[in-house]
Amino acid sequence: xxxxxxxxxxxxxxxxxxxxxxxxxxxxxxxxxxxxxxxxxxxxxxxxxxxxxxxxxxxxxxxxxxxxxxxxxxxxxxxxxxxxxxxxxxxxxxxxxxxxxxxxxxxxxxxxxxxxxxxxxxxxxxxxxxxxxxxxxxxxxxxxxxxxxxxxxxxxxxxxxxxxxxxxxxxxxxxxxxxxxxxxxxxxxxxxxxxxxxxxxxxxxxxxxxxxxxxxxxxxxxxxxxxxxxxxxxxxxxxxxxxxxxxxxxxxxxxxxxxxxxxxxxxxxxxxxxxxxxxxxxxxxxxxxxxxxxxxxxxxxxxxxxxxxxxxxxxxxxxxxxxxxxxxxxxxxxxxxxxxxxxx
Amino acid sequence: xxxxxxxxxxxxxxxxxxxxxxxxxxxxxxxxxxxxxxxxxxxxxxxxxxxxxxxxxxxxxxxxxxxxxxxxxxxxxxxxxxxxxxxxxxxxxxxxxxxxxxxxxxxxxxxxxxxxxxxxxxxxxxxxxxxxxxxxxxxxxxxxxxxxxxxxxxxxxxxxxxxxxxxxxxxxxxxxxxxxxxxxxxxxxxxxxxxxxxxxxxxxxxxxxxxxxxxxxxxxxxxxxxxxxxxxxxxxxxxxxxxxxxxxxxxxxxxxxxxxxxxxxxxxxxxxxxxxxxxxxxxxxxxxxxxxxxxxxxxxxxxxxxxxxxxxxxxxxxxxxxxxxxxxxxxxxxxxxxxxxxxx
DNA sequence: TCAAGCTATTATACTATTATAAGTGTCAAG
DNA sequence: CTTGACACTTATAATAGTATAATAGCTTGA
Numbered sequence: 004x005x006x007x008x009x010x011x012x013x014x015x016x017x018x019x020x021x022x023x024x025x026x027x028x029x030x031x032x033x034x035x036x037x038x039x040x041x042x043x044x045x046x047x048x049x050x051x052x053x054x055x056x057x058x059x060x061x062x063x064x065x066x067x068x069x070x071x072x073x074x075x076x077x078x079x080x081x082x083x084x085x086x087x088x089x090x091x092x093x094x095x096x097x098x099x100x101x102x103x104x105x106x107x108x109x110x111x112x113x114x115x116x117x118x119x120x121x122x123x124x125x126x127x128x129x130x131x132x133x134x135x136x137x138x139x140x141x142x143x144x145x146x147x148x149x150x151x152x153x154x155x156x157x158x159x160x161x162x163x164x165x166x167x168x169x170x171x172x173x174x175x176x177x178x179x180x181x182x183x184x185x186x187x188x189x190x191x192x193x194x195x196x197x198x199x200x201x202x203x204x205x206x207x208x209x210x211x212x213x214x215x216x217x218x219x220x221x222x223x224x225x226x227x228x229x230x231x232x233x234x235x236x237x238x239x240x241x242x243x244x245x246x247x248x249x250x251x252x253x254x255x256x257x258x259x260x261x262x263x264x265x266x267x268x269x270x271x272x273x274x275x276x277x278x279x280x281x282x283x284x285x286x287x288x289x290x291x292x293x294x295x296x297x298x299x300x301x302x303x304x305x306x307x308x309x310x311x312x313x314x315x316x317x318x319x320x321x322x323x324x325x326x327x328x329x330x331x332x333x334x335x336x337x338x339x340x341x342x343x344x345x346x347x
Numbered sequence: 348x349x350x351x352x353x354x355x356x357x358x359x360x361x362x363x364x365x366x367x368x369x370x371x372x373x374x375x376x377x378x379x380x381x382x383x384x385x386x387x388x389x390x391x392x393x394x395x396x397x398x399x400x401x402x403x404x405x406x407x408x409x410x411x412x413x414x415x416x417x418x419x420x421x422x423x424x425x426x427x428x429x430x431x432x433x434x435x436x437x438x439x440x441x442x443x444x445x446x447x448x449x450x451x452x453x454x455x456x457x458x459x460x461x462x463x464x465x466x467x468x469x470x471x472x473x474x475x476x477x478x479x480x481x482x483x484x485x486x487x488x489x490x491x492x493x494x495x496x497x498x499x500x501x502x503x504x505x506x507x508x509x510x511x512x513x514x515x516x517x518x519x520x521x522x523x524x525x526x527x528x529x530x531x532x533x534x535x536x537x538x539x540x541x542x543x544x545x546x547x548x549x550x551x552x553x554x555x556x557x558x559x560x561x562x563x564x565x566x567x568x569x570x571x572x573x574x575x576x577x578x579x580x581x582x583x584x585x586x587x588x589x590x591x592x593x594x595x596x597x598x599x600x601x602x603x604x605x606x607x608x609x610x611x612x613x614x615x616x617x618x619x620x621x622x623x624x625x626x627x628x629x630x631x632x633x634x635x636x637x638x639x640x641x642x643x644x645x646x647x648x649x650x651x652x653x654x655x656x657x658x659x660x661x662x663x664x665x666x667x668x669x670x671x672x673x674x675x676x677x678x679x680x681x682x683x684x685x686x687x688x689x690x691x
Numbered sequence: 692t693c694a695a696g697c698t699a700t701t702a703t704a705c706t707a708t709t710a711t712a713a714g715t716g717t718c719a720a721g
Numbered sequence: 722c723t724t725g726a727c728a729c730t731t732a733t734a735a736t737a738g739t740a741t742a743a744t745a746g747c748t749t750g751a
């Protein structure tokens with residue numbers, strides 16, 4: 004084993020760890036460990052010496068090892084692509100709250116397919132996270148089983164009603180939001196309202212939005228054709244394309260409800276290009292109230308959902324549970340607002 | 348220790364691990380381990396039995412334990428706030444490449460302050476990541492020292508020239524990009540060009556962009572006042588505000604170069620509100636070529652930097668190094684394009 | 692027929708931290 | 722002068738996977 008003759012017996016460069024720090028200070032490793040996690044249990048004088056040595060050595064305790072003893076301080080999360088989706092706000096919320104609570108965030112981007120979901124969850128569970136945050140309800144039964152048997156608390160950021168959550172849910176009623184926006188548009192005098200969303204398959208949030216839109220229309224006795232709905236990719240170009248498609252199919256459409264601000268903003272640009280007056284020629288409504296929505300010309304009427312707060316709350320739920328808090332809400336419903344601006 | 352009388356001696360529920368799987372199959376733990384990491388070293392028959400047992404038990408190997416033996420498969424990264432910054436694209440690139448390489452991504456959001464940076468890096472190093480990706484050059488000397496002594500390869504996604512990198516750099520010459528855009532604007536006939544950026548302090552990329560802008564102007568003998576530059580927060584409202592401020596200070600400003608598309612897009616909306624024709628009344632140029640830029644009305648002239656690719660390349664560098672590849676580039680410079688559209 | 696050569700497998704020990712239990716020492720009360 | 726209580730510290734073992742060396746079993750060639 005290359006016992007190089009450097010005179011001594013065993014000096015493999017002495018990796019920096021609690022052991023090495025302990026040796027330098029002249030205490031037991033356990034004492035060093037306590038200085039890091041339970042400083043009050045160590046005599047002030049000892050503590051000072053240990054801290055000094057830690058500082059001097061530039062020692063950063065190995066969290067892998069402590070996690071193995073069940074003190075994991077890592078939250079795992081699977082999110083859809085960050086670009087344009089408004090998920091970035093949520094991730095920021097999660098990250099901020101994690102950091103505040105002393106946790107690290109392990110992030111995996113995954114598609115909404117069953118296999119990808121399963122693979123992502125498997126990867127994360129491999130790190131034995133203290134908690135997991137998932138988007139939308141988990142589809143794969145295998146993945147659900149893995150999550151349950153992992154024992155970690157799980158928050159699904161999702162539609163708040165529908166399937167049985169694995170553990171906890173944080174979200175809004177997407178049905179309600181879409182229902183409310185559709186009602187709002189009708190109240191403003193629109194009669195032929197189109198609906199545009201990003202691919203709905205496997206995304207219960209989008210499904211609920213569409214259902215809410217349908218519910219409002221049918222409740223008001225407004226007939227609705229499937230041809231007044233389109234799915235497009237989540238890009239500004241997608242929004243523009245949807246506007247073109249719908250108004251070509253139905254020249255009398257007087258408003259379009261987009262399931263995402265990104266799409267709505269794209270549509271607004273397309274209207275400018277065509278010289279169509281908003282909202283006179285056509286009303287445009289979005290979803291999400293992203294930063295640009297209020298600054299847009301004309302300002303965008305949209306559904307405001309506090310995604311940053313959603314992220315925070317999801318982590319908070321996890322940390323509360325980990326902290327042993329009793330009587331935790333299983334379902335946390337955040338409110339929403341219909342922000343009535345000028346685009347519809 | 349609550350040795351509950353269940354007849355047997357020690358059956359603490361037998362946590363699921365290689366040991367337990369091994370016992371069930373009737374092989375040594377090491378064999379199970381090899382099935383997972385070096386399947387070729389195990390006889391096909393044995394391998395099949397082990398895989399079956401793993402499947403049946405829903406066993407997910409503990410990566411914490413394997414990481415402790417130096418097989419860490421985690422990349423740590425510190426990023427600025429994701430919202431509006433175009434960092435989301437980069438994170439997506441990193442994430443995709445990590446996943447492809449079988450690595451997980453540990454993400455910390457941190458501000459650009461020295462203390463926050465140091466804290467974030469410390470946190471990440473605690474997880475003993477196989478590699479680190481940082482934004483901009485690391486300011487804190489202590490943090491640099493920690494990184495170096497951690498032994499992990501480090502990529503700084505940053506301005507590619509300037510300070511000595513800790514290890515490797517991936518990026519573009521922000522100086523060049525800004526210089527090129529400024530030259531481009533002058534070539535198009537603009538004479539009084541303002542410059543707007545988000546807070547520059549501590550961000551060498553922004554510093555370089557401003558320097559490039561200065562260099563181009565002075566090379567052309569165009570005088571430039573500090574009053575033609577503003578710093579605003581990275582929001583659409585910030586862009587609108589900057590436009591208002593600059594045109595109020597200097598009524599004769601005929602173009603503004605924004606250090607971010609988000610700002611430029613906000614400014615374009617402000618122009619619409621004021622009824623100012625773009626580019627006739629004023630030219631607007633952005634930076635980043637975000638998705639919306641091409642769809643904007645009018646389409647945004649901007650600097651195209653492939654942020655997604657930057658993220659990928661950063662991870663690639665790390666993985667190449669970890670894979671033992673020799674002669675790795677220390678500096679990877681990605682190209683850029685001046686995308687000439689109609690806003691300027 | 693025995694040693695060498697090979698493959699497949701196993702036993703041991705190690706990674707860094709920490710829960711737990713056991714062990715010091717000091718002080719005050721009995 | 723002992724006993725108990727208390728504050729602090731240490732020794733041991735455990736977490737789960739895997740590098741390493743050792744071993745078993747088999748074939749092959751001399």
